[in-house]
Amino acid sequence: MIKQALNTMSDLWSLMVGLRVTKTYFLEPQVTVRYPWKAVSNIATYKGHLELVSAKSPGKPKCISCGMCALACPSNCLTVVKRKPPKPTPEEEQAMAEAKAKGEKPKDKTPKDPEKFLYDYTLCSLCGTCMENCPVGALAFTGSTYLAGYSRDDFHFDLVQVLKNQAGLEGVDASVAPEAGQSEA
Amino acid sequence: MTTSQNNDHLAGDFYTQNFAKTAKDGNLILNLGPQHPSTHGVLRVVVELDGEYVMRAEPILGYLHRMHEKMAEVKTAAQFIPNMGRVDYGHALGWNWAFVGAVEKLADIEVPERAEYVRVITCELNRIASHLLWWGAYLLDLGAFTPIMYAFDDREKVLDILQIPTGSRLTYSYFRIGGVAQDLNADCIRLIRAFIPWFRSRLPMYKDLVSDNIILRKRIEGIGVIEPDACRRFGATGPVARGSGINYDVRRATPYSMYPKLDFVVPTSELKDARGRYDVRMIEMEQSLRIIEQALDLMPEGEVLVKGAPKPSWKVPKGEAYFAVEGARGKIGAYVVSDGGKNIYRTKLRAPGFCNLSLFAEVSKGTILADAVAILGSLDLIIPEIDR
Numbered sequence: 001m002i003k004q005a006l007n008t009m010s011d012l013w014s015l016m017v018g019l020r021v022t023k024t025y026f027l028e029p030q031v032t033v034r035y036p037w038k039a040v041s042n043i044a045t046y047k048g049h050l051e052l053v054s055a056k057s058p059g060k061p062k063c064i065s066c067g068m069c070a071l072a073c074p075s076n077c078l079t080v081v082k083r084k085p086p087k088p089t090p091e092e093e094q095a096m097a098e099a100k101a102k103g104e105k106p107k108d109k110t111p112k113d114p115e116k117f118l119y120d121y122t123l124c125s126l127c128g129t130c131m132e133n134c135p136v137g138a139l140a141f142t143g144s145t146y147l148a149g150y151s152r153d154d155f156h157f158d159l160v161q162v163l164k165n166q167a168g169l170e171g172v173d174a175s176v177a178p179e180a181g182q183s184e185a
Numbered sequence: 186m187t188t189s190q191n192n193d194h195l196a197g198d199f200y201t202q203n204f205a206k207t208a209k210d211g212n213l214i215l216n217l218g219p220q221h222p223s224t225h226g227v228l229r230v231v232v233e234l235d236g237e238y239v240m241r242a243e244p245i246l247g248y249l250h251r252m253h254e255k256m257a258e259v260k261t262a263a264q265f266i267p268n269m270g271r272v273d274y275g276h277a278l279g280w281n282w283a284f285v286g287a288v289e290k291l292a293d294i295e296v297p298e299r300a301e302y303v304r305v306i307t308c309e310l311n312r313i314a315s316h317l318l319w320w321g322a323y324l325l326d327l328g329a330f331t332p333i334m335y336a337f338d339d340r341e342k343v344l345d346i347l348q349i350p351t352g353s354r355l356t357y358s359y360f361r362i363g364g365v366a367q368d369l370n371a372d373c374i375r376l377i378r379a380f381i382p383w384f385r386s387r388l389p390m391y392k393d394l395v396s397d398n399i400i401l402r403k404r405i406e407g408i409g410v411i412e413p414d415a416c417r418r419f420g421a422t423g424p425v426a427r428g429s430g431i432n433y434d435v436r437r438a439t440p441y442s443m444y445p446k447l448d449f450v451v452p453t454s455e456l457k458d459a460r461g462r463y464d465v466r467m468i469e470m471e472q473s474l475r476i477i478e479q480a481l482d483l484m485p486e487g488e489v490l491v492k493g494a495p496k497p498s499w500k501v502p503k504g505e506a507y508f509a510v511e512g513a514r515g516k517i518g519a520y521v522v523s524d525g526g527k528n529i530y531r532t533k534l535r536a537p538g539f540c541n542l543s544l545f546a547e548v549s550k551g552t553i554l555a556d557a558v559a560i561l562g563s564l565d566l567i568i569p570e571i572d573r
Contacts, residue, residue, distance in 0.1 A: 072497040074264035125356075126353060
């Protein structure tokens with residue numbers, strides 16, 4: 001009988017101990033961040049979607065269109081569209097013909113940077129395989145956490161265009177507009 | 186106007202009908218899930234109820250099957266790593282490790298020592314995060330809302346730390362064949378060092394607030410008793426087996442990586458019930474802290490990725506290998522068979538949750554429905570891992 005009473009007392013005491021913890025934390029400042037109204041600080045190291053790294057001149061990607069990233073990507077979300085060789089002028093054509101006659105290999109004058117760098121963010125799993133396999137380090141993660149869109153197409157980027165927009169070289173394209181603002185944040 | 190209504194759906198689907206065949210007359214067949222909040226995802230359990238007592242229970246799987254093993258066949262070895270983070274969102278790095286470990290074993294790749302320590306540290310941090318997630322969610326199942334707030338406060342700190350090297354907060358694809366993707370920087374190591382004493386100071390609070398609480402004790406003590414024999418028969422591992430008194434931990438049973446050099450205790454409990462499993466997990470978090478502390482001290486400087494690490498177009502050497510690691514839920518195994526091509530010919534993933542769940546049908550027999558839910562929670566199930 002006495003044992004039972006003692007047990008009940010110790011049971012009740014365990015509740016009091018718990019309440020003491022609650023009281024301690026109740027009096028402490030709030031830990032919860034009221035997120036949409038307040039910015040959170042711990043997402044600085046978060047790695048968001050991909051972007052092209054610009055070469056020395058802003059707006060021109062470092063990328064050499066080798067296609068290693070597209071090959072490495074586990075989810076096939078990258079497509080690199082190479083530039084077509086420029087139409088040679090008559091003088092150049094003549095020079096090329098001469099070089100060919102001499103047995104020299106014609107020089108490839110095609111600019112190496114890609115015409116388009118299509119990136120489907122809906123498929124991307126942010127594994128970073130593309131970055132690791134890039135021979136020139138032309139790809140990087142943005143720190144963007146708040147990427148959002150109204151339609152599926154909002155997540156299909158042409159990263160070359162995005163880079164140009166960032167550099168302010170061309171008028172802001174509606175399809176990539178949210179992107180340009182994002183990277184500054 | 187005639188209304189012809191098709192009432193076939195009321196008879197239930199194939200599983201229900203098959204289950205109902207052997208049900209006693211007058212018993213209720215109830216589908217628990219696949220959208221039931223206490224089944225943590227899309228687990229479906231068909232139970233036969235007599236009043237409030239569970240006569241029979243049958244877990245039904247496959248609602249979250251994503252063909253990970255098939256995907257391993259159509260992707261190159263390096264390309265499959267992101268998948269491993271998605272198998273088990275709770276302990277993603279354990280799965281990362283099991284797969285890269287198997288491929289490394291097959292190809293005989295030596296991992297740099299620093300990378301091994303980085304793996305140990307991140308994997309143990311991930312284990313703490315996983316146990317905290319279980320702790321919060323389990324108590325939520327039992328009707329206590331407050332603990333999850335404390336658990337997630339601490340878990341967020343772990344996620345902040347893991348976010349620095351991995352770049353993500355949940356589905357990590359951090360390990361690479363031959364090392365890890367990125368080194369732990371000074372900032373990260375400082376945060377880990379600060380986290381250890383902080384979390385140590387929190388554990389007594391958890392004990393005061395929840396573990397010793399009489400309401401919890403009355404709720405989970407003595408329910409879901411699993412005999413060690415049953416654990417062995419069903420192949421249960423991890424805290425479920427250790428909670429039944431089986432001293433089996435892959436880190437000690439088949440030592441891998443740097444674990445032989447580290448001093449830690451494998452906790453077991455003789456209680457065999459839900460309480461035993463609860464205790465084991467709580468002690469395991471403490472032990473994980475010890476491991477991290479030692480690994481940080483022992484970690485040498487150096488590379489974290491072996492030179493000439495496999496590229497996506499790397500050809501996997503012919504042969505087969507099996508590698509197992511201790512995950513938060515038990516033994517995670519990866520068995521790879523290669524025919525010498527770029528893609529691994531066949532990958533078999535051993536999920537601990539699958540074996541642990543199969544115990545449920547046996548353990549829940551004759552319990553009250555509310556206790557069955559508490560037992561289900563004590564097994565720490567992550568459905569994506571079970572279905573793969």
